[in-house]
Amino acid sequence: MLNSRIKTRQVPLREDAVTSRRTFLRGSATAAGALVIGLTLDLKGARAAGGPDLSKAPAKPNAFVRIAADDTVTVVIKHLDMGQGNTTGLATIVAEELDADWGQMRAVFAPADASLYNNLAFGPIQGTGGSTAVANSWIQLRKAGAAARAMLVAAASAEWKVPAGEITIEKGVMRHKSGKEGRFGAFAAKAAVQPIPENPALKDPAAFRLIGTTLKRLDSDAKTDGSAKYALDVRRPGQLTALVARAPRFGATLKSVDDTAAKAVPGVVQVVRIPSGVAVVARDTWSAMKGREALTLTWDDAGAERQSTESQAAAYKALADKPGLVASQRGDAAGAIKGAAKVLEAEFSFPYLAHAPMEPLNATIERAGDGSYDIYAGSQFQTIEQAVAAGILGTTADKVRITTLWAGGSFGRRATASADYIAEAAAILKATGEKAPIHLVWTREDDITGGYYRPAAYHRIRAGLDAKGAITGWEHRIVGKSIIIGTPLEAMMVKDGVDATTVEGASDTPYALPAYRFEVHNAREGVPVLWWRSVGHSHTAQAMEVFVDELAHAAGQDPVAYRLGLLKQAPRLSAALTLAAEKAGWSARDQKPGRGYGVAAHESFGSYVAMVADVTAEAGKVKVNRIVAAVDVGVAVNPDVIRAQVEGAVGFALSSVLRNRITFKDGEVQEKNFDTYEPTRMSEMPKVEVHIVPSAAAPTGIGEPGVPVLAPAIANAVFAATGQRLRSLPLDVAGLRGV
Amino acid sequence: MTTLTLNGRTYEVEADPEMPLLWAIRDHLNLTGTKYGCGIAQCGACTVHLDGQPVRACQTRLGDVGAAKITTIEGISGPVAEAVRTAWRKLDVVQCGYCQSGQMMSAIGLLSDNKAPSDADIDAAMDGNVCRCGTYQRIRAAIHDAARSLA
Numbered sequence: 001m002l003n004s005r006i007k008t009r010q011v012p013l014r015e016d017a018v019t020s021r022r023t024f025l026r027g028s029a030t031a032a033g034a035l036v037i038g039l040t041l042d043l044k045g046a047r048a049a050g051g052p053d054l055s056k057a058p059a060k061p062n063a064f065v066r067i068a069a070d071d072t073v074t075v076v077i078k079h080l081d082m083g084q085g086n087t088t089g090l091a092t093i094v095a096e097e098l099d100a101d102w103g104q105m106r107a108v109f110a111p112a113d114a115s116l117y118n119n120l121a122f123g124p125i126q127g128t129g130g131s132t133a134v135a136n137s138w139i140q141l142r143k144a145g146a147a148a149r150a151m152l153v154a155a156a157s158a159e160w161k162v163p164a165g166e167i168t169i170e171k172g173v174m175r176h177k178s179g180k181e182g183r184f185g186a187f188a189a190k191a192a193v194q195p196i197p198e199n200p201a202l203k204d205p206a207a208f209r210l211i212g213t214t215l216k217r218l219d220s221d222a223k224t225d226g227s228a229k230y231a232l233d234v235r236r237p238g239q240l241t242a243l244v245a246r247a248p249r250f251g252a253t254l255k256s257v258d259d260t261a262a263k264a265v266p267g268v269v270q271v272v273r274i275p276s277g278v279a280v281v282a283r284d285t286w287s288a289m290k291g292r293e294a295l296t297l298t299w300d301d302a303g304a305e306r307q308s309t310e311s312q313a314a315a316y317k318a319l320a321d322k323p324g325l326v327a328s329q330r331g332d333a334a335g336a337i338k339g340a341a342k343v344l345e346a347e348f349s350f351p352y353l354a355h356a357p358m359e360p361l362n363a364t365i366e367r368a369g370d371g372s373y374d375i376y377a378g379s380q381f382q383t384i385e386q387a388v389a390a391g392i393l394g395t396t397a398d399k400v401r402i403t404t405l406w407a408g409g410s411f412g413r414r415a416t417a418s419a420d421y422i423a424e425a426a427a428i429l430k431a432t433g434e435k436a437p438i439h440l441v442w443t444r445e446d447d448i449t450g451g452y453y454r455p456a457a458y459h460r461i462r463a464g465l466d467a468k469g470a471i472t473g474w475e476h477r478i479v480g481k482s483i484i485i486g487t488p489l490e491a492m493m494v495k496d497g498v499d500a501t502t503v504e505g506a507s508d509t510p511y512a513l514p515a516y517r518f519e520v521h522n523a524r525e526g527v528p529v530l531w532w533r534s535v536g537h538s539h540t541a542q543a544m545e546v547f548v549d550e551l552a553h554a555a556g557q558d559p560v561a562y563r564l565g566l567l568k569q570a571p572r573l574s575a576a577l578t579l580a581a582e583k584a585g586w587s588a589r590d591q592k593p594g595r596g597y598g599v600a601a602h603e604s605f606g607s608y609v610a611m612v613a614d615v616t617a618e619a620g621k622v623k624v625n626r627i628v629a630a631v632d633v634g635v636a637v638n639p640d641v642i643r644a645q646v647e648g649a650v651g652f653a654l655s656s657v658l659r660n661r662i663t664f665k666d667g668e669v670q671e672k673n674f675d676t677y678e679p680t681r682m683s684e685m686p687k688v689e690v691h692i693v694p695s696a697a698a699p700t701g702i703g704e705p706g707v708p709v710l711a712p713a714i715a716n717a718v719f720a721a722t723g724q725r726l727r728s729l730p731l732d733v734a735g736l737r738g739v
Numbered sequence: 740m741t742t743l744t745l746n747g748r749t750y751e752v753e754a755d756p757e758m759p760l761l762w763a764i765r766d767h768l769n770l771t772g773t774k775y776g777c778g779i780a781q782c783g784a785c786t787v788h789l790d791g792q793p794v795r796a797c798q799t800r801l802g803d804v805g806a807a808k809i810t811t812i813e814g815i816s817g818p819v820a821e822a823v824r825t826a827w828r829k830l831d832v833v834q835c836g837y838c839q840s841g842q843m844m845s846a847i848g849l850l851s852d853n854k855a856p857s858d859a860d861i862d863a864a865m866d867g868n869v870c871r872c873g874t875y876q877r878i879r880a881a882i883h884d885a886a887r888s889l890a
Contacts, residue, residue, distance in 0.1 A: 083835030083836065222836075225772070226773070227813075232774070284767065286759065358869070359835070360776075406836065444777040644834060647873065651870065651875050652873045673777055
């Protein structure tokens with residue numbers, strides 16, 4: 001259904017791209033299928049299995065590089081920058097091949113046009129996610145920069161009447177030994193008419209001068225004087241602000257509405273029904289809020305979700321008592337555990353989590369004079385948003401333009417297969433007669449109670465150890481609601497009932513387990529779920545890394561040494577773990593009652609991250625003092641942006657380790673705003689040190705991989721400090737006894 | 740009609756005196772550097788100065804502003820503001836950047852009263868400003884850096 005509306009070039013993702021350890025995704029070489037594969041498969045794995053060959057993309061300097069007479073070089077950024085710094089990263093790649101000066105580099109966001117700006121890891125879809133921005137653009141933008149460079153050189157060669165091979169470029173200045181010298185701007189027009197080289201020579205990485213160095217972020221200036229424009233800042237002539245009253249329970253439908261009082265609120269212009277509720281359209285945000293409060297609504301709860309957090313937890317545990325669908329297996333795990341010298345068993349529970357980006361969801365949409373449409377948004381899945389809006393407005397996707405703006409965070413929330421909030425904006429525009437531009441705004445309460453949460457999950461693990469402490473077998477059952485099942489992507493994406501986003505990071509563990517069996521139960525409930533920064537890894541890493549720590553302890557071995565013994569076939573993760581342990585002073589750590597160090601290592605999205613946490617724990621209290629991280633992301637394009645992403649991952653995830661949870665009572669979300677769903681604050685922020693493992697491998701991503709290791713590193717440190725194992729998230733800090 | 744003095748200029752705003760100052764600034768004066776984050780004074784994204792003191796614009800009624808001089812991120816000036824902005828840029832503090840107007844307004848307020856804040860002073864002054872991207876380590880370093888440059 002989704003596919004049929006997407007008018008795009010088909011770039012087939014070869015079927016064997018999705019085999020290897022994840023055979024269940026086979027045969028998904030379709031538009032939406034490729035999208036989700038891109039999101040859930042790391043690029044390294046996809047490439048190893050013969051996935052999208054990023055080096056085959058043709059050089060497209062005109063799509064990505066604009067050189068102006070004033071000597072500025074503008075890179076067209078095809079990705080959403082929600083804070084992860086990809087604008088700086090992508091511009092660095094072009095500047096490197098162009099031999100530009102960093103000071104002349106600028107960036108603009110690309111229009112929605114999947115024929116030019118598709119994410120090569122997603123197939124034919126323009127979109128951002130899965131920590132793929134730099135990874136999928138790496139060769140594409142190097143080629144674009146190298147082609148532009150060759151065209152500048154060709155123009156100078158013709159003008160100066162010297163061989164192209166004798167022209168050098170350094171920091172944006174072209175020179176010939178004859179003394180001739182010129183800047184890009186002077187040759188921009190002549191370069192533009194040069195033939196585009198199909199396969200321009202790329203630099204030897206040994207000659208990189210910008211990549212791997214610290215460059216000033218391109219967005220620092222605009223984001224420190226109030227001038228950076230986010231979607232919430234869009235002001236179109238005559239625009240009206242719309243808020244939507246939605247059902248308090250997921251799945252409920254509107255029975256009746258009395259909007260008399262709402263319409264009497266000064267500033268309220270119109271009240272309209274749309275599929276997700278009742279929209280109040282007003283001259284400003286405050287009036288829309290007052291108008292919405294004045295609505296009298298009754299809901300039909302016949303199809304509504306009525307669960308409570310407690311009943312859900314009981315249902316998940318009951319499911320885990322029964323065998324599930326097999327996600328991966330090797331040998332006879334049950335037999336290997338039965339014959340073991342020692343058997344350990346543990347369970348882990350994880351709550352729903354809201355993304356809570358600082359800028360709440362919002363978008364402006366308007367009809368242009370020619371019957372086409374403009375959307376202004378922090379757009380994360382441009383191609384899907386075009387298709388969904390076009391479907392609602394009765395037009396074709398090519399008639400829907402999207403202006404992508406800076407996004408005030410996302411953490412996954414702006415990327416839905418349903419384009420949920422864009423669909424609401426389009427529905428309100430349609431219901432109001434397409435007269436005035438409509439700015440749909442979600443309040444913070446709408447955001448926290450609005451669903452699309454990180455799925456709740458329950459893990460139960462059993463493992464056997466032999467007399468020497470070596471693992472004999474591992475049985476692991478995961479219960480959680482699939483992100484894909486129940487969406488239009490299910491038929492294409494889910495094979496044999498297994499959704500990779502539920503089990504990734506567990507069923508494909510790099511630990512050498514002689515026998516294992518990973519099973520999954522797909523819980524079915526009416527709460528919409530979604531990828532939350534690091535997706536399945538946000539819970540699987542906690543289960544894997546805490547349980548491995550327990551095994552190390554049971555084996556009487558050092559947690560770092562024990563892991564390294566299991567990672568002999570995983571050299572990059574081993575190297576990250578070794579570096580983190582060394583930089584943290586692991587072997588000489590000062591442990592005493594109430595003060596502990598914990599470690600965790602995990603691969604996600606093709607990147608390898610290890611963390612050591614230093615915590616102080618006492619009855620009812622955990623304070624994280626210091627985090628030492630080591631990361632291997634391949635070539636470190638912008639080391640300081642990488643460090644910032646890991647520092648930020650700690651700040652982002654810490655509140656989910658310590659307290660955040662979305663809970664339900666009779667189907668209603670109990671948390672409403674930052675008072676009850678409180679993000680990390682300044683006084684809680686530990687000191688974070690980030691070390692980068694030198695690597696010549698193709699760059700991967702770092703938007704997400706810093707998140708999964710934080711919780712287990714802290715939980716393991718709390719154990720070291722107190723002897724108490726806190727397995728579930730958020731950690732039961734209140735239940736900690738004194739030491 | 741409410742008269743406001745904002746960033747050194749006088750504005751007439753035709754709006755309900757109950758309206759939070761935040762929405763008057765954003766929707767009526769179209770100055771969008773001041774952000775909405777929670778509406779209940781839990782995140783600090785809307786921080787502006789009233790007579791030099793940081794306040795949450797989402798909890799300040801338009802009708803209560805009176806003759807107080809309002810300063811937003813677009814209107815900050817002087818040595819403290821410059822030191823803060825310079826430090827923020829030097830250390831590349833921002834990620835998504837959405838909360839940073841409020842962070843800087845709180846930091847300017849802190850450094851205007853306390854030329855050499857300790858880490859505990861920074862905790863106390865900045866704990867009301869949420870950064871969901873988790874840039875706190877750099878915010879702290881930037882405040883110390885700005886303090887050093889002002890010394």
